Amino acid sequence: MSSFAASPAAVGGSSRAGDLFQLLRDGRPRTRAELAITTGLARSTVAARVDLLLASGLVAAVGEAASSGGRPPSRFAFNPGGRVVVAVDIGATHGVVALTDLACTVIDSHRRELDIAAGPRVVLDWVVAQTREILSANSRAFGDLAGIGIGLPGPVEHTSGRPTSPPIMPGWDGFDVAGFVREQLEVPVLVDNDVNIMALGEQATEWPEHDNLLFVKASTGIGAGIISSGRLQRGAVGAAGDLGHVRVPHAEEVVCRCGNTGCLEAVVGGPAIAAGLRDRGVPASTVRDVVELVRAGDPAAIAAVRQAGRDIGTVLATCVNLLNPSIIVIGGGLATAGEHLLAGIREVVYQRSLPLSTAQLRIVASRATDAAGVLGAAMMVIQSVLSADAVERLLSA
Amino acid sequence: MSSFAASPAAVGGSSRAGDLFQLLRDGRPRTRAELAITTGLARSTVAARVDLLLASGLVAAVGEAASSGGRPPSRFAFNPGGRVVVAVDIGATHGVVALTDLACTVIDSHRRELDIAAGPRVVLDWVVAQTREILSANSRAFGDLAGIGIGLPGPVEHTSGRPTSPPIMPGWDGFDVAGFVREQLEVPVLVDNDVNIMALGEQATEWPEHDNLLFVKASTGIGAGIISSGRLQRGAVGAAGDLGHVRVPHAEEVVCRCGNTGCLEAVVGGPAIAAGLRDRGVPASTVRDVVELVRAGDPAAIAAVRQAGRDIGTVLATCVNLLNPSIIVIGGGLATAGEHLLAGIREVVYQRSLPLSTAQLRIVASRATDAAGVLGAAMMVIQSVLSADAVERLLSA
Numbered sequence: 001m002s003s004f005a006a007s008p009a010a011v012g013g014s015s016r017a018g019d020l021f022q023l024l025r026d027g028r029p030r031t032r033a034e035l036a037i038t039t040g041l042a043r044s045t046v047a048a049r050v051d052l053l054l055a056s057g058l059v060a061a062v063g064e065a066a067s068s069g070g071r072p073p074s075r076f077a078f079n080p081g082g083r084v085v086v087a088v089d090i091g092a093t094h095g096v097v098a099l100t101d102l103a104c105t106v107i108d109s110h111r112r113e114l115d116i117a118a119g120p121r122v123v124l125d126w127v128v129a130q131t132r133e134i135l136s137a138n139s140r141a142f143g144d145l146a147g148i149g150i151g152l153p154g155p156v157e158h159t160s161g162r163p164t165s166p167p168i169m170p171g172w173d174g175f176d177v178a179g180f181v182r183e184q185l186e187v188p189v190l191v192d193n194d195v196n197i198m199a200l201g202e203q204a205t206e207w208p209e210h211d212n213l214l215f216v217k218a219s220t221g222i223g224a225g226i227i228s229s230g231r232l233q234r235g236a237v238g239a240a241g242d243l244g245h246v247r248v249p250h251a252e253e254v255v256c257r258c259g260n261t262g263c264l265e266a267v268v269g270g271p272a273i274a275a276g277l278r279d280r281g282v283p284a285s286t287v288r289d290v291v292e293l294v295r296a297g298d299p300a301a302i303a304a305v306r307q308a309g310r311d312i313g314t315v316l317a318t319c320v321n322l323l324n325p326s327i328i329v330i331g332g333g334l335a336t337a338g339e340h341l342l343a344g345i346r347e348v349v350y351q352r353s354l355p356l357s358t359a360q361l362r363i364v365a366s367r368a369t370d371a372a373g374v375l376g377a378a379m380m381v382i383q384s385v386l387s388a389d390a391v392e393r394l395l396s397a
Numbered sequence: 398m399s400s401f402a403a404s405p406a407a408v409g410g411s412s413r414a415g416d417l418f419q420l421l422r423d424g425r426p427r428t429r430a431e432l433a434i435t436t437g438l439a440r441s442t443v444a445a446r447v448d449l450l451l452a453s454g455l456v457a458a459v460g461e462a463a464s465s466g467g468r469p470p471s472r473f474a475f476n477p478g479g480r481v482v483v484a485v486d487i488g489a490t491h492g493v494v495a496l497t498d499l500a501c502t503v504i505d506s507h508r509r510e511l512d513i514a515a516g517p518r519v520v521l522d523w524v525v526a527q528t529r530e531i532l533s534a535n536s537r538a539f540g541d542l543a544g545i546g547i548g549l550p551g552p553v554e555h556t557s558g559r560p561t562s563p564p565i566m567p568g569w570d571g572f573d574v575a576g577f578v579r580e581q582l583e584v585p586v587l588v589d590n591d592v593n594i595m596a597l598g599e600q601a602t603e604w605p606e607h608d609n610l611l612f613v614k615a616s617t618g619i620g621a622g623i624i625s626s627g628r629l630q631r632g633a634v635g636a637a638g639d640l641g642h643v644r645v646p647h648a649e650e651v652v653c654r655c656g657n658t659g660c661l662e663a664v665v666g667g668p669a670i671a672a673g674l675r676d677r678g679v680p681a682s683t684v685r686d687v688v689e690l691v692r693a694g695d696p697a698a699i700a701a702v703r704q705a706g707r708d709i710g711t712v713l714a715t716c717v718n719l720l721n722p723s724i725i726v727i728g729g730g731l732a733t734a735g736e737h738l739l740a741g742i743r744e745v746v747y748q749r750s751l752p753l754s755t756a757q758l759r760i761v762a763s764r765a766t767d768a769a770g771v772l773g774a775a776m777m778v779i780q781s782v783l784s785a786d787a788v789e790r791l792l793s794a
Contacts, residue, residue, distance in 0.1 A: 155753060164753060165752075165753055210633075211633070212632055212633040224719070226719070226720075228625055228630045228632070228637075229628060229630060229631075231626060231628075233625045233626060233630075233720070234626075234721070235609055235625070235720055235721020235722065235754070236607075236608070236609040236721050236722060236723035236757065236758075237721060237723075237753060237754070237756070237757065238721070239718075239721040239751065239753045239754045240625075240719065240720055240721040241719065241721075242718045242719070242721075242751055242754070243718065243719065245718060245751055246714075246715045246718055246719075247646075247711075247714070247715075247749060249644075249646040258751070260749065314644075315715070317643075317644070318643045318644075318712070318715050318719075319719060321636075321639045321640065321642060321643055322621070322623070322637065322638065322639070322640065322643075322715075322716060322719065322720075323623075323630070323632055323637055323719075324631070324632020324633050324634060324635070324636040324637040324638075324639075325632065325633060326633035326634075352644060352657065354636065354639055354642055354655070355562075356552060356561060356562055356634060356636045357632070357634070357636045357639070359634070360633065360634065361633075
């Protein structure tokens with residue numbers, strides 16, 4: 001074999017403190033001697049790097065190893081409580097601000113009703129005030145804040161942190177959300193759309209072994225978050241994952257709010273299902289109404305949700321052929337209606353997708369459920385601020 | 398701003414020779430002093446790293462900078478000719494073996510007819526013999542060979558280098574292609590399917606500014622290669638990009654070779670278009686026949702190809718909503734029939750996809766055409782062996 005060949009110990013070849021930290025992120029405590037052996041670095045270099053990481057709070061001493069005589073050596077490990085993250089999940093009619101540690105564990109969380117149409121200044125002023133309050137209520141210094149992650153209910157250009165033509169967010173188009181918050185709080189601020197952060201939260205906390213995950217939110221609207229090769233895929237302008245306006249075959253006469261006809265969302269979005277039930281004499285207008293009818297055993301509602309699953313499945317069969325995920329996670333309000341939605345989805349995906357792609361494919365309901373957004377907003381910040389480069393910059397500042 | 402904030406100069410924070418090499422890969426010559434300033438490293442460290450890179454052949458001295466008195470300082474740059482790559486593109490009935498440098502420039506290329514059904518040993522023995530021959534014919538030592546990249550006409554599990562249930566490759570299922578070649582030649586061997594490597598070749602050589610590119614091969618079969626966030630996406634088992642068996646709405650009675658009905662490939666694959674033309678009294682049986690009829694101005698053939706474009710467009714509209722690429726490149730035999738195929742595709746994609754996703758979307762014909770496979774096979778090897786980690790391992794070996 002040539003020395004060009006791949007080796008899993010790549011990180012060991014590096015001498016930066018940021019890379020040493022990546023090694024410690026698995027949480028396993030190691031002595032300085034163990035770190036020197038694993039990385040191939042001189043013990044004096046390891047000692048200096050560990051001192052830097054201890055001073056930053058990102059790494060802590062966690063007990064002692066057995067001694068072979070003399071003073072027992074200390075062990076060091078990633079210290080998830082060393083910094084905190086504020087995670088914000090904004091919906092059309094609600095907002096959640098949560099405090100997490102660097103392991104994405106929620107320490108505290110506040111939820112309130114709000115109207116996204118009040119505009120960015122009103123909503124973000126609340127986010128800023130709530131950030132200060134939640135830090136103070138949990139006795140954390142402002143300097144402990146590693147960053148703020150914000151999820152919004154519309155398309156976002158992730159690199160700039162600005163919403164782009166969001167349909168249900170009047171006043172937000174092009175607004176510098178990241179800049180507005182950063183100006184007041186002076187920490188990194190990362191912004192993305194709600195379905196992307198739900199995908200990230202679901203994957204990071206519930207399915208970390210799946211590098212190719214498709215998260216589908218089925219509620220008033222229909223959207224998807226795509227994780228391929230372990231990374232959230234946002235597309236060229238942050239519009240990836242918009243399944244709601246894919247055409248479904250048997251509904252070409254249905255007009256969608258987007259102006260096209262036959263869109264998935266116009267057929268299986270909560271309001272569309274409710275309207276179909278009203279036509280059959282069953283009173284319903286929201287996703288919640290539909291879910292309650294299903295739970296109460298209403299046959300028309302059960303049939304409608306099962307058919308919605310089949311229609312979503314038609315579009316997901318294409319997604320499976322295209323992306324070859326190992327798991328599809330269904331979240332959003334409609335997914336709380338029990339197994340009926342998933343049964344419809346599975347029926348069509350396993351019939352229509354290629355055997356090679358479905359041989360090991362799982363289709364499951366969201367486990368993170370309501371918390372997915374907040375967990376993903378936190379994870380977005382954690383992945384960014386704990387990267388080798390970010391830690392290296394922090395330590396050399 | 399917190400020191401956690403992102404910085405574009407991340408590579409400058411690193412002190413590995415492999416990282417210094419990444420800086421030089423842009424081809425711009427730099428003096429040791431310039432490298433020290435850009436990276437923030439000590440000049441003695443830079444000098445030692447540059448010596449290692451010079452010895453490896455990956456970097457070369459390329460003339461001198463202006464002197465401010467005394468001996469003028471040398472400039473150093475990436476040396477694409479320092480090593481070579483063998484790139485192999487195997488189709489159902491042909492094989493190409495090419496020699497390239499590390500900048501993906503083709504130095505020499507041999508093509509011959511072969512039958513993939515002869516099985517892996519026969520075909521790969523030819524690849525091994527041809528590799529030795531092309532090195533010798535171009536006066537390159539075997540030690541100059543950085544690796545071999547192989548494209549195959551079927552699904553491949555990229556991590557293991559084995560075909561998985563390939564429909565047109567009898568005898569190849571599960572065969573250890575990478576291992577078989579590596580055993581005889583002892584260099585890194587990377588294997589992928591033909592459409593993935595075409596996507597890679599097209600993107601790397603013609604559209605490097607597009608990090609989100611969808612490559613579609615329209616020929617006897619229909620397939621896609623997906624590049625998202627600058628990386629080829631293979632999916633969980635290497636089956637990503639299989640557009641050929643997505644159902645198209647108006648063709649539910651057409652039976653496909655996969656056993657399902659209404660698959661895109663069964664409607665717009667070359668043989669299907671030819672069969673449609675025969676039904677109308679126009680003699681045609683292959684993709685080449687269809688292309689020649691279009692070029693000769695046959696109205697039925699032109700109409701058939703335009704309609705094939707619309708059908709492909711229906712599926713691509715979904716891909717655009719899902720992946721949000723900035724460019725779709727159409728290759729394969731059918732794409733050589735002039736603008737008719739692309740016109741049909743554009744017609745439907747721009748009608749059916751979301752305005753946000755199509756505002757800056759380009760839909761173009763392949764530029765790399767027949768060379769895309771070989772260029773991609775070379776690029777697959779180059780990306781792997783010139784990564785910071787791989788170069789670091791090479792230098793410290």
